Each structure stands twice: as structure tokens, then as C-alpha cells.
Amino acid sequence: MKPTVDLLIEDIGRLVPGKTAPLEGASVAIDSGKIQAVGPARKLAGLFHPEQVIDASGKLLTPGFVDSHTHLVFGGERSNEFIQRCAGADYEQIAATGGGIRASVRMTREATLDQLIEEARPRLQRMVASGSTTIEIKSGYGLDLETELRLLRAIRQLGSECPAEIVPTFMGAHEIPDEWRDSRQEYIRILCEEMIPAVAEEGLAEFCDIFCERGVFDPDESLRILRAGVEHGLKPKIHADEMAASGGSLVAAEVGAVSADHLMEITAEGIEALSGANVVATLLPGTTFYLRKPGYAPARSLIEAGLEVAIATDRNPGSCTIESMLFIMGLSVMQMGMTPLEAFRAATHAGAKALAREDLCGSIEQGKRADLILWDVPDEEVLIHEFANEVPRTVWTSGQFVSDLLPGINSPVDEPDQGV
Ligand SMILES: [Zn+2]
Incomplete structure (x- = not known):
């Protein structure tokens, strides 16, 4: 039986891992807040049973x-x-x-x-x-x-x-x-x-x-x-x-x-x-x-x-x-x-x-904390060209959606203050 993982970010248009060369058509498996595996989409689909799948085709995934x-x-x-x-x-x-x-x-x-x-x-x-x-x-x-x-x-x-x-x-x-x-x-x-x-x-x-x-x-x-x-x-x-x-x-x-x-x-x-x-x-x-x-x-x-x-x-x-x-x-x-x-x-x-934390975060590699950003652009060149405009589509910290953790973001002005 295939092991269960919390999340599979699948068919990523382009993945910039931070430390090593970019990948095309990869997937990232995340479990218990950490990156479980990074590799070709087809291979990972066969390896894991994900609780949740996000289709990232045409999008850019980078480290937080x-x-x-x-x-x-x-x-x-x-x-x-x-x-x-x-x-x-x-x-x-x-x-x-x-x-x-x-x-x-x-x-x-x-x-x-x-x-x-x-x-x-x-x-x-x-x-x-x-x-x-x-x-x-x-x-x-x-x-x-x-x-x-x-x-x-x-x-x-x-x-x-x-x-x-x-x-x-x-x-x-x-x-x-x-x-x-x-x-x-x-x-x-x-x-x-x-x-x-x-x-x-x-x-x-x-x-x-x-x-x-x-x-x-x-x-x-x-x-x-x-x-x-x-x-x-x-x-x-x-x-x-x-x-x-x-x-x-x-x-x-x-x-x-x-x-x-x-x-x-x-x-x-x-x-x-x-x-x-x-x-x-x-x-x-x-x-x-x-x-x-x-x-x-x-x-x-x-x-x-x-x-x-x-x-x-x-x-x-x-x-x-x-x-x-x-x-x-x-x-x-x-x-x-x-x-x-x-x-x-x-x-x-x-x-x-x-910050003496390169073993913990800062790159998309197996074993690192699942701190990730999904961008609605095809690659890093388009992103940099739009540096004054683009905002992340999704941010994860330790594998969790920041939007779930930060409900105050983009809320009406009269909503009570939320913790960060
Ligand atoms: Zn200073």
C-alpha cells in the first residue's frame, strides 16, 4: 500500500528549488510539515496516496x-x-x-x-x-x-x-x-x-x-x-x-x-x-x-x-x-x-x-520545512519583471496554508484584529 501524505502539489509548471537548478513538470509531496519528496510528477503520483492534491500546472513554485x-x-x-x-x-x-x-x-x-x-x-x-x-x-x-x-x-x-x-x-x-x-x-x-x-x-x-x-x-x-x-x-x-x-x-x-x-x-x-x-x-x-x-x-x-x-x-x-x-x-x-x-x-x-538554518529551510528539498510559495506566473523571469505587482497565490509555512492561519488578511476594516 502507498504511504499517505498530507499534500501533493502536482504537475508544477516550473519549480525553482532555491539551491539547485530549476525543474519542469515536477511534483512535491508534503507530510507533517516537511517536504517528503521532490521529483517527476508521474513518479510521485505512483509513490504516494495524498490527502489533498493541488494542480500547479502553468504555475511557479518557489521556497518561502x-x-x-x-x-x-x-x-x-x-x-x-x-x-x-x-x-x-x-x-x-x-x-x-x-x-x-x-x-x-x-x-x-x-x-x-x-x-x-x-x-x-x-x-x-x-x-x-x-x-x-x-x-x-x-x-x-x-x-x-x-x-x-x-x-x-x-x-x-x-x-x-x-x-x-x-x-x-x-x-x-x-x-x-x-x-x-x-x-x-x-x-x-x-x-x-x-x-x-x-x-x-x-x-x-x-x-x-x-x-x-x-x-x-x-x-x-x-x-x-x-x-x-x-x-x-x-x-x-x-x-x-x-x-x-x-x-x-x-x-x-x-x-x-x-x-x-x-x-x-x-x-x-x-x-x-x-x-x-x-x-x-x-x-x-x-x-x-x-x-x-x-x-x-x-x-x-x-x-x-x-x-x-x-x-x-x-x-x-x-x-x-x-x-x-x-x-x-x-x-x-x-x-x-x-x-x-x-x-x-x-x-x-x-x-x-x-541565519544558520540552511539545514532546516530556504530550499525545496527532501527533509526541509514545507515553506513554499505558489505564484500565478510561468517562470521566475516573468515574476521578476512584475516585481512591484505580483503577490503570492498561496503561501505555506510548515505545510499549512497561511490564509488559514492569517484570517485577518484582506478582511474588511471593521473586522476585529486577528493574531498573526
Ligand atoms: Zn540593519
């Missing part, structure tokens, strides 16, 4: 997106800065007059746990509906122990109610808070000796991230803080070489970071260092676009150097509000010269690698 870099939970909003930038101000000018991250810190410190959760929930719902099935979220708008813990608890609560997997990152080293501007060494001591141990003790984060940048944390400070994280079991990540070549890539290699992110100003030396240390290069073209900067990260040089290149939204309150990974893929192809298949790998398998 892995958005490996977001700052999704914060207090208040900063549309005023966007309008100022559009009128000619630049990010560093705005930051110097108390705007930027510091403005979000003031508003976040005033927000309650419930406010943080409620304001982030619709953002998260939209991301899941647009196909993101694994989403990293960083703290970093508290910059004191109490508010950083509140942000991480909000992230934990959102994760417990969300159909996507939420991966928490501690980023107390996002900026030097105003009260420690004249004694930054003391803030670094608090980060290493008080905040990191408290976060680790409560099990609130998996990664520790830092903004290594001119005027924020220098390479020596970054090394010290990331090493304190490692000592407490937090895997290192770093915001590197974004506004200037500040040595962040070298720090990433030295500390064995899982990923180095931004890299708009990375040097040849930096590329060599990342490559030698097997660090994922995570590019965030939505931020370059949003900040109206001329120079996108050198994706082609990074790919040609053999690096695993990931892309992510960097969704945050100021420098990028884009939530759609498909939009980020479109920018990657348009502005960084990636091919549609490279962009897919970057948004799925490489994103999973940037």
Missing part, C-alpha cells in the same frame, strides 16, 4: 523567502525624515541633528510592550502574506537594558503567534545612546557585562549584531562586543562597510561572523577576508534605494569571489520601509546585476545560511 535582516519592532515612525531626505538632506545630517536611530530610540523607550507588539503585527502580517516564511528581527531601539529586553520580549511574543519562523537578534550595539555619548566606554562595558548576559540568560536572542561604522562602533569595539556575545552563546552578525569602508568585513572574518551585512563600501581586502572565513555577504539594496545613494553593493564581485550572497529587506523605521522580498529581488536584478535565479538563491537558501 528568508528575510535575514530586519528591524521590524520599534516605537513611533519617521516619515518626516523621508520627506527631508527627498528634499535633499542626507542620512548623516539627519542623524547629527538627533534624527535617525536616536529618534526611534526616544519613541521606543516610551512605548509599552503591548504597543510594540500591536504596531509590529500588521507589518509582520504583510511580510508573511508577501511570502516571507522565516524572518529575523533585531532589537536595538532601546539601548538600555530595560527597553532592549522589552523589544526582545515583543519579538518573542510575535514569534509565538506568527505562522512564519521568527529569529531574534540582540542589537544593543546599534548606536551609542545619548546619555552615554560622553563616556562611550562605559556603555560598551554595560553592553558586554550587563546587557549581553541578561539577554542570554533569558534565552531572548540567537544572534548578536553591531553597527560597525564611522561615528558609531569602531572595529576594536565591535570585536570586543561580538566576542562577549560569543562567550554567552550568541552567534555574531555585523553591519559592515555601509557608509564607509570602516573595517567591518575584517572584523566579521576575525570573529567568524555568520554574516556581514550592507557592504556597499566593501574593499577588495574585505571581500578576500569574507571569502576566506566563509561569511555570508548579505546585501540590502532596499536601503540604498530608499536613502537615494548612488552606489549599490558590488554583488557581481562578491558572487565572482565565490561568496554566498544573501539579500534581505532591512525593514526599519527610517532607512527602508520595504517589506516585500520580491521587491528586493527586483532591485537586486535591476541595480546590482544579479540574474533572476541568483536573486532567488539569495532570497531563500543564502538567507537561511545567513
